[in-house]
Amino acid sequence: MNTPAPSAAELARVNEELRQQLEEAQDLIHAIRTGAVDALAVQGAEGPRIFTLQGADQSYRTLIEQMNEGALLLATDATVLYCNASLAELLHCPLAEVMGRSFDEFVPPGFQETWAALMERGWTGKSRGELPLQTQTGALLPFSVSMNVLAFNETPALAVIVTDLSAQREITAIRAQVAEQNALLDRKNEELKREEAARLVGERAAAEATRVLEGIPQIAWTANPQGINTSLNRRWFDYIGQENAHGSDLGWVEHLHPADRPATGQRWVECLASGEPYEVEYRFRNRAGDYRWMLGRALPSRNAQGEIIQWIGTCTDIHEQKLALERIDQAQQQLRDNNEQLTRANADLDNFIYTASHDLKAPISNIEGLLDALLLELPAATAQSEEVHPLLDLMQDSVNRFKRTIEHLTEVSRLQKEHGGLTVPVDLAAVVHDVRLDLEPVIQSTGARLDVDVHAATVLFSEKNLRSVVFNLLSNALKYRAPTRPPRVCLRTWAEAGYTVLEVRDNGLGIDTAYTDRLFGMFQRFHDHVEGSGIGLYMVKKMVENAGGRITVASTLGQGSTFTVHFIN
Amino acid sequence: MQKLACVLLVDDDSTTNYLNQLLLKRLGVAEQVLVAINGKEALDLLHVHCQTPFANCPVLILLDVKMPVMDGFAFLEAYEQLPADQRQATTIVMLTTSLHPRDVERVQQLNIGGFLNKPLNREKVDDILKKHFGRQLPAE
Numbered sequence A: 001m002n003t004p005a006p007s008a009a010e011l012a013r014v015n016e017e018l019r020q021q022l023e024e025a026q027d028l029i030h031a032i033r034t035g036a037v038d039a040l041a042v043q044g045a046e047g048p049r050i051f052t053l054q055g056a057d058q059s060y061r062t063l064i065e066q067m068n069e070g071a072l073l074l075a076t077d078a079t080v081l082y083c084n085a086s087l088a089e090l091l092h093c094p095l096a097e098v099m100g101r102s103f104d105e106f107v108p109p110g111f112q113e114t115w116a117a118l119m120e121r122g123w124t125g126k127s128r129g130e131l132p133l134q135t136q137t138g139a140l141l142p143f144s145v146s147m148n149v150l151a152f153n154e155t156p157a158l159a160v161i162v163t164d165l166s167a168q169r170e171i172t173a174i175r176a177q178v179a180e181q182n183a184l185l186d187r188k189n190e191e192l193k194r195e196e197a198a199r200l201v202g203e204r205a206a207a208e209a210t211r212v213l214e215g216i217p218q219i220a221w222t223a224n225p226q227g228i229n230t231s232l233n234r235r236w237f238d239y240i241g242q243e244n245a246h247g248s249d250l251g252w253v254e255h256l257h258p259a260d261r262p263a264t265g266q267r268w269v270e271c272l273a274s275g276e277p278y279e280v281e282y283r284f285r286n287r288a289g290d291y292r293w294m295l296g297r298a299l300p301s302r303n304a305q306g307e308i309i310q311w312i313g314t315c316t317d318i319h320e321q322k323l324a325l326e327r328i329d330q331a332q333q334q335l336r337d338n339n340e341q342l343t344r345a346n347a348d349l350d351n352f353i354y355t356a357s358h359d360l361k362a363p364i365s366n367i368e369g370l371l372d373a374l375l376l377e378l379p380a381a382t383a384q385s386e387e388v389h390p391l392l393d394l395m396q397d398s399v400n401r402f403k404r405t406i407e408h409l410t411e412v413s414r415l416q417k418e419h420g421g422l423t424v425p426v427d428l429a430a431v432v433h434d435v436r437l438d439l440e441p442v443i444q445s446t447g448a449r450l451d452v453d454v455h456a457a458t459v460l461f462s463e464k465n466l467r468s469v470v471f472n473l474l475s476n477a478l479k480y481r482a483p484t485r486p487p488r489v490c491l492r493t494w495a496e497a498g499y500t501v502l503e504v505r506d507n508g509l510g511i512d513t514a515y516t517d518r519l520f521g522m523f524q525r526f527h528d529h530v531e532g533s534g535i536g537l538y539m540v541k542k543m544v545e546n547a548g549g550r551i552t553v554a555s556t557l558g559q560g561s562t563f564t565v566h567f568i569n
Numbered sequence B: 001m002q003k004l005a006c007v008l009l010v011d012d013d014s015t016t017n018y019l020n021q022l023l024l025k026r027l028g029v030a031e032q033v034l035v036a037i038n039g040k041e042a043l044d045l046l047h048v049h050c051q052t053p054f055a056n057c058p059v060l061i062l063l064d065v066k067m068p069v070m071d072g073f074a075f076l077e078a079y080e081q082l083p084a085d086q087r088q089a090t091t092i093v094m095l096t097t098s099l100h101p102r103d104v105e106r107v108q109q110l111n112i113g114g115f116l117n118k119p120l121n122r123e124k125v126d127d128i129l130k131k132h133f134g135r136q137l138p139a140e
Helices: A008-034 A058-066 A085-090 A109-124 A166-213 A234-240 A258-274 A319-377 A388-418 A428-446 A463-479 A536-546 B014-027 B039-049 B072-080 B101-108 B122-133
Strands: A039-044 A047-052 A070-074 A080-083 A126-134 A140-152 A155-164 A219-223 A229-232 A278-285 A291-302 A308-317 A424-427 A449-453 A458-461 A488-496 A499-506 A550-556 A560-568 B004-010 B030-036 B060-064 B091-096 B114-117
Touching: A070 A085, A085 A155, A109 A126, A109 A140, A109 A155, A140 A166, A166 A219, A166 A229, A166 A308, A219 A234, A219 A291, A234 A278, A258 A278, A278 A308, A291 A319, A319 A388, A319 B014, A388 A536, A424 A428, A424 A463, A428 A449, A428 A463, A458 A463, A458 A560, A463 A488, A463 A499, A463 A536, A463 A560, A536 A550, A536 A560, B004 B014, B004 B039, B014 B030, B014 B122, B030 B039, B039 B060, B039 B072, B060 B072, B060 B122, B072 B091, B091 B101, B091 B122, B114 B122
Parallel strands: A449 A488, B004 B030, B004 B060, B060 B091, B091 B114
Antiparallel strands: A039 A047, A070 A080, A070 A155, A126 A140, A140 A155, A219 A229, A219 A308, A278 A291, A291 A308, A424 A458, A488 A499, A499 A560, A550 A560
């Protein structure tokens, strides 16, 4: 088939046409590139095809350009076919660089799926959602997007409106702040109302308390829950000498003894915190400037909710009791000190007696040994001579006396240690009987009459010591007899509550009552005409007291003495 | 009566030592009487006198309790530690004045021949001889 060849003029015309078209296209592309003209770039099989938006209504285009929201059209592969200047601004990206680019690039990696889902729904009709977009600067901003499918020249496109949510978020935040602030104000108001109510209750309670407290004979006071004094009754103002004052006294602490302030303050703070009853002893200065001890007590009073509304307290004058107690304490301390001293002195004495008896024994037995040795060495004639013999006898007497004294001392020392020692029930009658037999020679020689009236009595004592007690008392009665009359001694026993009593009465010399206290002392002797060591009654007393009993004496000079022993049962 | 070979007196009181020496001599109890004024000196004497089999080792020691330097108790403790040859066939008798109660118990627990109250006399010496050496003093 032959087609007639075009003429040269025809070719030139076509060529000119094509050149014009090319120029137009080039201009258009330039215009689109520079953003001067809106256009559509549609991806075709042979590469992007450019469509101008000449078909769109000019007024809509203006509207779109004017609005604050970002608007764009997307191709099926998310290429930005068109966008308005607002979008470019929102994304901080030049308009020319947004168009033709895949919108995926503005979606942050974590939201690609959300974005894909939105698009997928969008292509089926409509969709909307929220997601952050990454601006050119890298910052993420919250946006809401809504999508709509449109058809341009039968080519489908997805119209997307992008709204910046930052501002909205801020408003939400502000609203929340406002709401919070309002709630706070409401709460404050509530609190103020409650406080006011509480204050009224407190004031009423305080007024009531003040009235009641005026009728109390002690100093009485009230304080608010913070511990500040709210009232004091008249007794306080009388006490400090301000008769005309009334109500509260914030200067009350000035009257408190400085030494009592720290402890008082501390306890008060503790009680305010815990609600425990308050109780202290402190001193307040009175009108005369003297400090008096007071017992301070306070209890919290509470409202129906259990909250402390005030404290009510009293101060009771305990000055005299306190001083009495202090005196007793002092006396007791003194007593303890004295006791300690006595115990020490006793221990020292005991030690001294032991050491003395021990250390004196060695030299006296040496003297005795030397005396014996001398006797053996002396010629018999010399020893028996008128001059030497009495000397030797006197020396021997002195040695014997010395030894006896040491034995007594040792005996005393033994008794000291025996304190609280072993006691057994001893038959008093049997002991008296034995002692009587031992003393029979003296009874005979002095013509004494001894009456014994002992009822079956058993005492808790060391048998040896009981014997010693009875022996000493009876032999003393005979020893210190009156020279003018035959001795008459009466020994009897009887029972008393908790005790068995032994009494030895004589008609002997008797002693001046001024000396009876010293009668039981160690080495006390009142009659120098009678042989005696002055240790007997001391030992008797010691033995009786060691066993928990006591001994007393009643005596009349020239008439006789009566010794009474109480043995504990 | 056969005399004891050697008797050791230990006492810090020289008069006591003098009298006891005099007593033993008068009674003719010992061939030799040694005197020490404390436990330490007594140990030294034992060391010298018990050295060889031919030596004159004391068979009886009369020991005081209270002495300076080394007292009777300390001497007994040290004596227990001596080698056997220095404490052969020796009888120790403690001589005391008055014993403090706490010492009585202590003395009773000791492994000694006995204890006697001072002063030493003929009867006491005779008792020791009878009890520990199977002999007695001739009648006076």
